[in-house]
Amino acid sequence: MYEEPILSVRNLKKQFGPGCHQCNQEHDKGLEKNYCPNCGTVYACQDISFDLFPGEILGIVGESGSGKSTLMQCLYFDADATSGEAYIHDAALDGQNVFSLSSQKKRYIRNHKYGMVYQNPVHGLKMNFSSIGNIAEKLIAAGNRNVSEMEGVGKTLLENVHIPLFRMKEAPKNFSGGMQQRVQIAKALSNNPPILFLDEVTTGLDLSVQANVLDLIKRIQRELGISMVVVSHDLAVIRMLADRTIVMLNGEIIEEGLTDQILEDPQHAYTQQLVYSLL
Amino acid sequence: MKTNTHFAFFDEGSKKEIRRAILKAVAIPGYQVPFASREMPIARGWGTGGLQITLSIIGKQDVLKVIDQGADESVNAVSIKKLVQATTGVKLTERTQESSIIQSRHRIPEVALTEGQILVLQVPMPEPLRPYEAKEYQTKILHSEEDYSGAWLMLFEQIMKYGQTATGADHPVYVNNRYVMAPSPIPRFDNPKMHQSEALILLGAGREKKIYAVPPYTDVASLAFDDYPFAVESFEGKHCHLCGATNVFMDELIDHSTGETIYQCNDTSYCMERLNANVEAEVEENHV
Known part of the structure; x- marks a missing residue:
């Protein structure tokens, strides 16, 4: 491997609760699934380390409560990580643990380096502002102050995600779920972020719309070469999108490797169960 | 008491x-x-x-x-x-x-x-960010991190809707x-x-x-985009019908009997002072 990872995460931990003498130990915490039966502290992410390489799609699978979304929230600074490090390969940020940066710097990374598509469009969009305004919001945050330029970028993006332009001044609250999701993707892509996070983007969409959105993501990755982290509990989505996959259980990575490898030859008992329960 | x-x-x-x-x-x-x-x-x-x-x-x-x-x-x-x-x-x-x-x-x-x-x-x-973000807790954070995309976004929305910024009053300032x-x-x-x-x-x-x-x-x-510069209300070619002032902020009044639109200084003391000065000048002229 000669390429440098664009994002490296090392020993990311996120816990909810103070912990106690029993679960504060380094090894043998005596956890029940991911929480301490003694004090009730939840260990959502325990020692997560992985690398994301330029232009690849990294899939993260796992059951509900396995820590997938918490991991995403920590990476996108929606939640503070309890401990751990993350490094972005970028001239301005090289060698700096992004979790320890000031909140202004974190906001800069969010606005310039990251894109995020949430499972629920309510979190990613301003439902009462126009769709084109939603896209402009991200551009404005990244420092653009030219209306016609932003309008141009917005129109191109909306066309890319198949939103008819005559509806661009309409608020996303008037749109169907699939359209909202596509506006969200357009917004996340607006400032050409090198890293894109997708949190259960197709969950709750019907099959044909799902196929549309997946197509779109695949096309974006091929054309723009954006690195993506895709969280899903849907193995079909992971199979279609991801080059490499991480399997999470109870806040820990239990298996990682090429997607085909994991789906065809699962090693861990849980992964085996997961793959064989695929209908 | x-x-x-x-x-x-x-x-x-x-x-x-x-x-x-x-x-x-x-x-x-x-x-x-x-x-x-x-x-x-x-x-x-x-x-x-x-x-x-x-x-x-x-x-x-x-x-x-x-x-x-x-x-x-x-x-x-x-x-x-x-x-x-x-x-x-x-x-x-x-x-x-x-x-x-x-x-x-x-x-x-x-x-x-x-x-x-x-x-x-x-x-x-x-x-200034309240229409964009309802929670005080959040707007405090936005101010502290100097994230004013919300204020700009509101102006952007106005330009999208009306072709220009449409703040009648209370146009946000840096x-x-x-x-x-x-x-x-x-x-x-x-x-x-x-x-x-x-x-x-x-x-x-x-x-x-x-x-x-x-x-x-x-x-x-005043906040403004590069290609939509900030502009004040224009009263070009208008003057106060009482004191004749130009380049001041004026009220637009409609004369109900004639249906005509007339303009009048909004600042009453300014208008009054100009009128008094006119009268004084007139009196002085007549006494000489």
């Missing part, structure tokens, strides 16, 4: 607290300082923020002017004036040049303010290159008067319990 009211209505503790908030506001231009807004003899939303500032800074030697949308004689301006005078005994005036404190609702006087004067503006909605501030609902016409103003500008929101300030000689820039 009739007890004597305190000088300037407030007890000394209240004045001290408000003055302290004002000092902090002056020290951090454009930053909204929370304060314990008092119950006043007028209802919240009727200028209690401005009134509390005025009462806590006023001294016996001050000369007070109160205007409401440019008018010295509107009910609200008159009752505020009466209250302040009844509790302090200060001199009242309508002339901008003579006053040391000017409490105003939604206008900055036409006559340029000078050093030593204090302009107190009444503010209904001190948070103060001292740090905080975005609601200038209170003054027309865009008055925004440039805040830039490098010689007078101290204090803004008080009684209902929202906030005080903020623009100290003298501070940079104030």
